[in-house]
Amino acid sequence: MIPPAVAHVRAAARSAGATAPADLLAAVRAHARVTVHFHPDRVAADGGTVAEGLARDGRYRSQFETGISNGGLTAYPGGDRDRWEHRLFGGAYTGGPAADRPVYGALDLAGHPDGAAPRFGSCHLRLTAAALHRCTFAAADSVTEPAELGTIDAFAPVLAALLARPRACGVADLAAALRAPGPRPDAGRCLDDYVEAHVHGGLDLGRDVAAVVADPSLRGTAAGAALAGLARRYGVPLRCHPGFALPPADVPAGFRDPRSPRLAAHVCDRAGSGLLTAAVIGAAAASAVRDPGGWAAWGPPAEVLQQLKYLWHVLVAFGHPYPG
Numbered sequence: 210m211i212p213p214a215v216a217h218v219r220a221a222a223r224s225a226g227a228t229a230p231a232d233l234l235a236a237v238r239a240h241a242r243v244t245v246h247f248h249p250d251r252v253a254a255d256g257g258t259v260a261e262g263l264a265r266d267g268r269y270r271s272q273f274e275t276g277i278s279n280g281g282l283t284a285y286p287g288g289d290r291d292r293w294e295h296r297l298f299g300g301a302y303t304g305g306p307a308a309d310r311p312v313y314g315a316l317d318l319a320g321h322p323d324g325a326a327p328r329f330g331s332c333h334l335r336l337t338a339a340a341l342h343r344c345t346f347a348a349a350d351s352v353t354e355p356a357e358l359g360t361i362d363a364f365a366p367v368l369a370a371l372l373a374r375p376r377a378c379g380v381a382d383l384a385a386a387l388r389a390p391g392p393r394p395d396a397g398r399c400l401d402d403y404v405e406a407h408v409h410g411g412l413d414l415g416r417d418v419a420a421v422v423a424d425p426s427l428r429g430t431a432a433g434a435a436l437a438g439l440a441r442r443y444g445v446p447l448r449c450h451p452g453f454a455l456p457p458a459d460v461p462a463g464f465r466d467p468r469s470p471r472l473a474a475h476v477c478d479r480a481g482s483g484l485l486t487a488a489v490i491g492a493a494a495a496s497a498v499r500d501p502g503g504w505a506a507w508g509p510p511a512e513v514l515q516q517l518k519y520l521w522h523v524l525v526a527f528g529h530p531y532p533g
Contacts, residue, residue, distance in 0.1 A: 211342075212409040214298035214311065215360055218345040222363035229368040233387045237318065237364055240390035242337075242419070243344055243406045245269060245314035246330030248521075249423070250432035250491030252498040260435035267443060269334065269412040271310040293351045297358065297407075312412045316346055316404040318371075318387065319380045321397030322450040324422065327525050328400045331424040331453075331487035332436065340408065340417045347405040355405075367404060378403060396451060398525050414443040421445050425452040425531045426486035452531025453524045454484045464526060465519035472507070472516055473523070486531065490521050 211219075247269075249260035263269060272290065294310070295303045302310055314336070315325035324333040341361040348357035348370035357370040371377040372384060379397035380386045408417070421440050427433035440447035457473035466472075473485050476493040497504045497513040504513045 212301070214301040214407075214409050215343060215345055217299035217301060218297070218358050219360045219363045222359040222366050225357075225366045227357070227366040227369045229365040229372065230384070233368060233372075233384060234364055236387040236390055237316075237368065238341075238361055240320075240387075241341070241361075242317050242335055243314045243340060243408065244317050244324035244326065244333040244335050244422075245312060245406075245408070245412065246324055246326055246328075246333040248330045248487075248491060248494070249332050249427065249436055250430070250488070250495055252495050258432060258435065258495070260432050260439065263414065264435055264439035264442060267414050269312050269414070271307070271312050274307045274310075289352065293354065296354075297345070297347070297351065311345075311407040311409050313351075314406040314408060315399075316344075316406045318378045318383065318404065319397055320386075320390065320392045321379060321395065321399070322392065322422075323396040323398065323453075323525075324450070325378070325397070325406075326399055326403040327397070328522055331427070331491070331521070333422050334412070334414075334418045335420045335422055336408070336412075336417050337419045340412075343408060343410045345407045345409065347407075350403075350405050371404065374402075376402065396453070396525075396530075400522055400525060414439065414445060418443070418445050421447045423447065423449050424487040425449045425533075426454065426488040427491075430488050430491075432488070432491060452487070453528030454486050454531045455524055455528040456483065457485050459527065460485065460520075460523055461527065465522050466516055468516060469520050469523050472520055475507075476517075476520070484532075485520070485524055485528070487521070487524070490517055490524065493517055 247259050251259050253262050317325040346359050346367050347355045348367045349355040357366040359367040377383045379399040423436050457477045460470045460473040462470050476489055480489045480492055482489050494517050497510050501510045507513045
């Protein structure tokens with residue numbers, strides 16, 4: 210059964226009258242996959258980590274349930290996310306239970322190993338082809354109120370919008386990338402330009418996930434062990450992308466937050482690491498929640514987490530592949 214939100218977006222997309230090359234639309238249907246990004250070591254509202262919650266529940270929960278996000282924190286009745294979901298999905302979720310809300314990801318059109326939107330997490334779930342049919346897509350992040358929406362079988366409005374802008378989805382020529390599909394060796398480092406995906410009808414690890422893709426710096430950590438455990442439990446392959454690493458001295462001051470170089474040095478010193486990595490930032494984020502007093506010099510927990518989020522963006526933008 211097609212979820213009502215998907216039916217609503219499909220009808221709107223088909224009535225929009227947008228056109229796009231037929232061969233490119235066919236390539237999207239055949240090769241594109243949704244990636245749902247997450248930081249496995251972030252602390253959820255129940256005190257456990259995201260990875261532990263995934264392993265326990267067997268499903269990926271939306272911000273309306275978890276209370277945490279790697280983007281904005283507006284998932285509550287009357288909040289911005291509630292408002293834009295009402296508009297996007299024809300009121301399908303308004304006033305309903307939090308567990309019914311869609312899960313957010315991004316559509317991987319270019320085949321980069323770090324997934325379609327690494328800004329939202331060091332790891333990602335790569336969904337199956339079947340999951341595409343329960344997804345809706347927007348040509349930009351919902352916070353920008355995009356007008357171009359679609360589904361996998363009514364994708365022309367989204368693709369037309371992408372083809373009209375340079376370096377869409379992290380590639381210089383999106384049309385050429387779609388005509389030569391397949392995995393690419395280099396990270397896409399996609400921070401601000403991606404196709405937003407909304408997964409409707411739940412995201413079940415055993416049913417919807419083709420692979421769990423992790424940052425290699427998490428090997429040997431509690432988060433890494435939790436990821437390995439959930440992969441075994443739900444029969445999903447566990448893979449690594451090349452990862453990101455950067456000496457703290459190489460962190461630029463003019464990107465995202467001017468405090469980033471000083472914060473990078475601090476978190477690396479705390480971890481006893483000469484490299485800034487996903488695992489180092491994750492340990493700092495968990496500490497900021499569980500021991501806020503130890504971070505008082507950097508501000509309240511919400512501000513510290515915001516600074517660490519920007520530091521992760523720096524690592525994605527400028528990091529080198531993780532050694533080994």
